[in-house]
Amino acid sequence: MQWIPHQRNNRKSKHQRTVPRFFIINYFLLLGCLSFATVVVGQDSTATPASEPTPTLIPEVQTMRIWWPDTLYPPDDPTITSVLQGQTDAFAERMDVQIETRIKSDQEIGGLMAMLRSADTVAPAALPDVTLLRRQDLVAAQRLGIIHSLEGRFSTGVIGSLESTLSLGQISEELYGLPYMVQVLHVVYPDSTEIPANAAWDYESWFERGDSLVFPGRRTRGINDVFYLQYLASGGSLLRDGTLTFNPASLTQTLSFYEQASNEGLIDGFVLNYGSSQDYMAEFLRGELPSAVFNSSTYFRILQQMPNVGIGPIPTDEGDTITLLDGWMWVITTTNSDQRQLAIDYITDMMSAENQIEAANALLMVPSRRSVLEQSLPEGVDVAFYRTLLNNARLPLADSQGGTLARAMQEAFASVVTKEQSAEDAAEQVVNQETRN
Numbered sequence: 001m002q003w004i005p006h007q008r009n010n011r012k013s014k015h016q017r018t019v020p021r022f023f024i025i026n027y028f029l030l031l032g033c034l035s036f037a038t039v040v041v042g043q044d045s046t047a048t049p050a051s052e053p054t055p056t057l058i059p060e061v062q063t064m065r066i067w068w069p070d071t072l073y074p075p076d077d078p079t080i081t082s083v084l085q086g087q088t089d090a091f092a093e094r095m096d097v098q099i100e101t102r103i104k105s106d107q108e109i110g111g112l113m114a115m116l117r118s119a120d121t122v123a124p125a126a127l128p129d130v131t132l133l134r135r136q137d138l139v140a141a142q143r144l145g146i147i148h149s150l151e152g153r154f155s156t157g158v159i160g161s162l163e164s165t166l167s168l169g170q171i172s173e174e175l176y177g178l179p180y181m182v183q184v185l186h187v188v189y190p191d192s193t194e195i196p197a198n199a200a201w202d203y204e205s206w207f208e209r210g211d212s213l214v215f216p217g218r219r220t221r222g223i224n225d226v227f228y229l230q231y232l233a234s235g236g237s238l239l240r241d242g243t244l245t246f247n248p249a250s251l252t253q254t255l256s257f258y259e260q261a262s263n264e265g266l267i268d269g270f271v272l273n274y275g276s277s278q279d280y281m282a283e284f285l286r287g288e289l290p291s292a293v294f295n296s297s298t299y300f301r302i303l304q305q306m307p308n309v310g311i312g313p314i315p316t317d318e319g320d321t322i323t324l325l326d327g328w329m330w331v332i333t334t335t336n337s338d339q340r341q342l343a344i345d346y347i348t349d350m351m352s353a354e355n356q357i358e359a360a361n362a363l364l365m366v367p368s369r370r371s372v373l374e375q376s377l378p379e380g381v382d383v384a385f386y387r388t389l390l391n392n393a394r395l396p397l398a399d400s401q402g403g404t405l406a407r408a409m410q411e412a413f414a415s416v417v418t419k420e421q422s423a424e425d426a427a428e429q430v431v432n433q434e435t436r437n
Contacts, residue, residue, distance in 0.1 A: 011135075027192055029405035041371050064343060066128055067104050072365040080363060113140065134328060142171050148340075153344050154348065161370065162179055165393075173240070183297050184296045185295050191308040192310055195211065203315055207261075214267075218273065236251070238397075251427050257315075277292065277294045307380055323389040323393050324395075324396055327365070327368070356369050360376035373387065
């Protein structure tokens with residue numbers, strides 16, 4: 001609380017007059033009666049002289065602290081920051097609160113998640129009230145107890161608007177993160193590749209077209225996303241808590257696809273040089289790649305330079321439309337009930353249809369609210385295709401959920417695309433390892 005004294009103006013008249021005693025007595029009696037009507041906010045044992053200034057209590061303004069990842073809130077991009085800060089300022093003014101905005105790096109080392117870990121351990125008071133995390137970090141933060149369950153915290157209107165994207169924030173069917181902006185994974189190809197708009201994407205059809213494909217095949221931990229999706233499409237599965245399960249037949253079938261693709265020169269060991277799509281972005285823009293895998297945000301940026309590119313799903317055994325769903329989710333770290341409610345109110349406001357459309361357009365991302373999808377996607381994007389992708393999306397595999405199986409599968413993938421092993425031999429090696437484990 002802050003006390004700000006009001007100064008009294010003590011002025012003497014030019015002519016001193018003698019006041020009758022009975023007026024003085026009545027004056028002090030009246031003053032004593034008025035003193036009983038004053039609300040006492042705080043006092044000490046020392047009597048306050050009448051001539052001292054009267055303190056006035058100024059109410060504290062509730063303050064909420066938010067950490068934005070620089071991927072969502074790039075400080076050097078005023079187009080994005082003005083939108084997000086404008087929405088935040090409007091909420092703060094309407095609710096008569098203060099919001100402290102901090103921008104944190106999205107890097108793995110020394111980034112937002114690393115700072116959450118250290119603050120939770122040594123300086124809990126430094127934690128934000130609310131922040132945003134990707135799926136990988138959401139799983140880790142929940143396991144460490146840094147974030148809190150959101151079950152029952154949001155209205156049915158907010159929850160219902162998310163539809164299939166809601167699963168991104170769930171761990172063992174309990175909600176810990178509220179999806180905000182998401183990304184999906186798919187194939188992008190230049191118009192020179194001449195793939196028909198209604199082309200099939202099953203393995204057999206893909207081989208018949210004979211178009212090579214590049215994607216990020218390198219992973220230092222776990223399994224690359226494309227191979228992981230194809231394994232799931234072939235019959236692989238996850239446990240209720242997201243742990244990867246082993247299906248030898250699915251692994252052999254998926255590795256056989258890569259053995260044939262490698263033999264035909266359509267996918268080779270060079271994909272192991274790519275850790276992200278940025279590693280081959282320049283080649284694609286120069287028209288040197290017949291097709292490549294990108295996430296939706298990168299595809300939206302490609303459209304700005306190559307408006308005639310086509311898109312398709314990742315090839316699978318049956319040609320099912322399947323994708324990987326990832327993105328940013330709101331999470332709450334505060335344990336204070338008042339701060340938690342303020343954070344919920346803020347998130348709810350940022351999740352409004354109007355704010356989601358405006359933010360998605362600025363960020364070039366897919367909004368989590370399905371009802372605003374058409375208004376949010378850039379011009380030229382196939383909305384129906386994106387709806388199908390979102391309906392058939394799978395969740396990313398966190399490092400803790402893949403374990404030794406994911407590493408062994410990635411090693412098998414690498415040995416096949418480099419022609420060091422056949423699909424059958426590589427699969428057998430994984431089977432032997434899992435049997436020993």
